[in-house]
Amino acid sequence: MSSDMSKCLATLGATLQDxxxxxxxxxxxxxxxxxxxxxxxxxxxxxxxxxAEEVVDNNIFKRGTMVVRGENVLFVSPT
Incomplete structure (x- = not known):
């Protein structure tokens, strides 16, 4: 694994941990x-x-506890 990729993964992990x-x-x-x-x-x-809540066209649907599979994630952001 390249050094840049290692830095990216370390940053991602730290950001998610925070x-x-x-x-x-x-x-x-x-x-x-x-x-x-x-x-x-x-x-x-x-x-x-x-x-968890699903947001569709400004409508909110309560979903409770969810597992989201990583291969489907584009981004994670604080709200």
Whole structure:
């Protein structure tokens, strides 16, 4: 693995670690947006969210606890 890739992964991990226990917005490849409290993540960027809500056309649908598979994640942002 290149040095630049290692730095990128380290930054990603640190950023996600700082977001544990906080509300985040997750944008998925299929256009869905999920908001929830980030409880944990792994090296594949699989995310465990609590109090998750799906946002569709400014409508909010409560989803509860969700696991979001990392391969579907475009970005994760604090809300």
């Amino acid at each position: 977001s544990i226990g906080k509300r985040v917005l997750v944008k998925l490849r299929d256009g869905y947006e999920i908001r929830g409290i980030l409880k944990s993540f792994d090296q594949h960027v699989n995310l465990l969210l609590e109090d």
